Amino acid sequence: MKLMYIAFLFIHLRVQICYGATDYDDDYSDDDEKPASPPPAQTNCNGVFLTYTFIERIKELPYLKNVSAQSWAFKSTATIVNTGLEEVKGWKIFIGFQHREILVSANNAVLVDGAGDFPANVSKGATLAGYPNADLQTSVDTAADYTKMSVQIDLTGTMFGMKEKSIPLPKSIRLVNDGWKCPKLTKYPTYMYSCCKQDPKYKKKSSTNKYAARQYGDVNFVYDVLKSYEGSYEAQVTIDNDNPLSCLSKWNLTWEWMRGEFIYSMRGAYTRKIDYSECIFGLQGQYLSGFDFSQAMNCEKTPVISDLPPDRANNSQVGLVPYCCRDGSLLSRVMDKNRARSIFQLRVYKIPPDVSKTVLYPPQRWNITTLVSAEYKCSQPVRVDPTEFPNSTGLDAKTYAVASWQVVCNMTKPVKKEAKCCVSYTAYYSDAAVPCSTCACGCDDLNTDKCNPDAKAMALPTDALLVPAENRTLKIKAYASLKHKEIPKRLPCPDNCGVSINWHIISDHKGGWTARITLFNWGDEPFKDWFVALQFKKAFPGYDSVYSLNATKLKSPKNTIFIQSLKGSEYLVGEVNGSSSGKPRIPGKQQSVIGFTKKNIQGLNVKKGDGFPSKVIFNGAECALPAHFPNAATRSSPVSYTAVVFLSIVTFLLLMTDHFR
Incomplete structure (x- = not known):
């Protein structure tokens, strides 16, 4: 059955x-079933x-x-x-x-x-x-x-x-x-x-919209068709960074044309590949046999689109678009609302059977990537009511797009070993640094025959945090010998992160406590207009002040301190060569001291974890945190001077051993 x-x-x-x-039954026919x-x-x-x-x-x-x-x-x-x-x-x-x-x-x-x-x-x-x-x-x-x-x-x-x-x-x-x-x-x-x-419990917002209501995620796109012709149309793409903890640096936008469209020209942005050969040998060339493709910008099904540099903003051929030409930088609204938006325009040609001016389809499968930021998942384009614009003649009137679609993108939580930054912990009561996790940012580009990608990160002396990972081996071995720890044949692989942040507890007393935050840039490219967001489970109400940087307590997300550079020190510079040949490279660095009070906070225990952030975000990317906090048991003994001398001797002997090997 x-x-x-x-x-x-x-x-x-x-x-x-x-x-x-x-078909319905024909009442006058006996043959139809x-x-x-x-x-x-x-x-x-x-x-x-x-x-x-x-x-x-x-x-x-x-x-x-x-x-x-x-x-x-x-x-x-x-x-x-x-x-x-x-x-x-x-x-x-x-x-x-x-x-x-x-x-x-x-x-x-x-x-x-x-x-x-x-x-x-x-x-x-x-x-x-x-x-x-x-x-x-x-x-x-x-x-x-x-x-x-x-x-x-x-x-x-x-x-x-x-x-x-x-x-x-x-x-x-x-x-x-x-x-x-x-x-x-x-x-x-x-x-x-x-x-x-x-769902009867779902409260649907009342709306008089003809199309779907606009949604708002972390990064929002609007694809507006401004003018429509037979065989082509002009469109405008607006990108809004609406999450206070989101930041896009050097963004690259991709989408997929589903019906043979191609980009003829652009203002305010450009395609990474400027080539029309795919049109000549593709469907475009078959359907538009008499078309001059030599001036077309890009014929890829999935083009890569990037922002123009600031010096092209007033260029009569590719610029003169509002909010364009920021070199791929979209700041958090907390930093600058005017720099949280980017706009570019494009001319799109279509192929049969879509040549009618009334046949309009937006590109699909939108995706945006950045230099160091969160990963984003984007929705499909959703038709919304046409966007409203002020009248260009100055009259008290409104003009509207021919058709509009919206794409909503939201940040995703980083997968383990796929972060873009990491955090290490140190404290005045411990002589050991709790380093970033092994392969916190992945180990795909490392030789894992020489290091162990699955081993737990080993404790290291605090001064080792100041040198690149490839220069820490001797310090790690010397510290392990000093602490009578076993040294494996293959040391754990480094964190492999381009940006790392150290959180150091400076002091802890009855009325309050202080910490120092240090940012390291291990890459070659500098970060301009960077920010760090710190979330605390218990210590947030006690935030008091920050020195040499600018900090704000956010209402949303809750329990978040937003830190950015002061005017004149916007750059977190890249790594540079050491002072002389053979010296380790020196990372770009910025740091500041942050003060907290304990007033009206019951049961705050700085050493047990309340003094460490529960989440750290750099330029929109959530950083990987260590597995544990510094242990007070590793605090130096009264004979710490002897220990330091011994550590130096061990390091020297290891150096000599490697030299004569």
Whole structure:
């Protein structure tokens, strides 16, 4: 009985979704057959009906005896049908793949949330959004036109580790739009479905907008079509940095053209590759045979776009765009609201069948990267009401974009060993530095035959923090010998971070305490207009003052101290050569002392961890923190002078040993 029901349902989906809405019965014809009725589960669903159907899988080459390593090519379909009375704008579904799937293609949808282009590793699941049709209208508004109220997504890909006769289904499938809930799935051997309904507790904001309401994340893009012509249009891209702890340095923006578009010219920005050869040999050259491509800026499907330097701001050919030409720098609004926005404009050409001035599609799969900042995950473009602009003639009137889309990007929490900065701890009561974690910023570019990427970082003398990682080996060994610690054959790999921050407890007394923060730049490039944000779980209310830097207590995020340079010292310079040949390179450095009180803070214990920040953010990037705090037990004894002499002798002997080896 179940198999008959599944077969009936699959036939219905083929009729209703693959081929669109069926024709109605002709009351005057006896030959026409009545169309199949929807399956009971869909008929009884007042919301959004989701299905996933496994079709087939074929063993891929090479054939392996190891079942877990064998790959299989699979085909499946996912459908989404609006069976309710309210239009679903910007639909998104999550498919919880669980068999190490690699998705090779998906029609009528695009991957979002930073998954990238096909083929894509979706072993932890995939979020798909509608393209080119992002909205699902209702049956009432379309006279049951399934081409407008439903979508079928044909999926192909590769999966691993399945026995020959097993039928792999995903763990889950659900609608991820705000305000929707999907109950427990109903599963059959090759088929699963769910009826998603609106959450009655969700408070939807009242709006008179024709399109979706604008959302606000950490970094927000607006893609405005300003003018539309037959075969081309002019657009403007606005980038707003709206998170106080976000900062973009040397940003690079990428997106993907889905319908053969290409960039003819730009103002306020440029493409990293200026080349029109792909147009000549691509679809553009086939459809636009008489077009002069020699002046086109870029014909890549996925162009890389960068900001112009400040000296091009008033250039009549590429500049003269408001908020342009900041050399890829978007500051936090706490630092300068006017420098938290960037704008550039572009001329886009289209190819058939999209040449009509009314046919407009934004690029998809937006992504932005920076020099040292957080990683961002961006949404798909969502159609919003046209952007409003002041009238250029000075009249008390408004002008509007032809069409507007918004892309929202949010910062992600760094994965272990993939940070972009790290923190070390020191304190007056300990002669050992708690260093940054091993491979805190990754070890892909290190020779791990000479160092151990999995070993725990070894304690080191505090002065070792002042020299590059490659010059710390002798100091680490000498300190381990002094403390009678075992020295492994392969020392732990260094943190490998371009920026490191040391937090040092200077003093702790009854009325308050002080700390010193030191920033090190181990790279060649300087950081201009940098900032550091410190979050504390308990000590934040006691913040009192900072010296030689500028600090602000933020209302949001809570318990955060925002520190930036004073005017005239905006640069955290890069690493330079030592004072003489053979001397270690010297990092760029800035530091300051921060004072705290203990007034009205019960149970504050500086040494046990309350005196150390729970989160450190440099230029928007969350830094990796050490695994533990300095231990008072390592404090130097009264004969510390003897220990220092002994440490120097051991270091000298190690140097001589290495010299004559």
